[in-house]
Amino acid sequence: MKTKKSNILTLEQFKDKNYGQRGTKKRDELEAGYENFKIGSLIHEARIEKGLTQGQLAEKVGTTKSYISKIENNIKEVRISTLHKIVELGLGGHLELSIKL
């Protein structure tokens, strides 16, 4: 049996990997975009769950793997309508959104 190697990182691991030294400007700026980070991993996790590659997901949605990669890594913020498309068309799931007061 093959050992399943997860690419999913914790927030801190993600930042270490992508934004260098703790306490730096770039790293701190990410703090404000925490929600984005979450959306990226959300898609990432769902995609892995479905056993799709970025390329396959991209094709279903009608975009490119490079764009999917950017979204998963929170380099681009995705529009809700686009996110919706990715989830419905690409992952065959559905997007839920709620406000907790």
Place this chain on the structure above:
Amino acid sequence: MKTKKSNILTLEQFKDKNYGQRGTKKRDELEAGYENFKIGSLIHEARIEKGLTQGQLAEKVGTTKSYISKIENNIKEVRISTLHKIVELGLGGHLELSIKL
């Protein structure tokens, strides 16, 4: 005691009001944007719940009442980051986003 008049419409009522005759092009297109409709009422409900006017909400978030109006009526799609600000700063709640597979 004052009668509380709710502005919240069902999806069909909303469409009747804003998109005319059933079966028309424009009306059908809205189907694709159903999520937006939901987001609008979500914010609307939460705002009423908190007893805020559009202007007050706008001020807390650092935007304009006209923009809030458009969001609530699903005329404009809101960015996730802005939605996040509205919920956190404006409504004192927090935003949840999930993918159901």
Place this chain on the structure above:
DNA sequence: AAGCATGTTTCACTTTCGGACAACTTTATA
């Protein structure tokens, strides 16, 4: 080690629409 699949990143670009502003209409209160 070569070839293949997957994912990341860069660069240059186009298009879209989020969001501000002002003017307007509607609703509420005196």
Place this chain on the structure above:
DNA sequence: TATAAAGTTGTCCGAAAGTGAAACATGCTT
């Protein structure tokens, strides 16, 4: 019915969402 407060709508511009190709990195498989 006047006056203000709340909500709506038209217009416009720049930021950034999204595109796409190509090069690069990494890990598998044979």
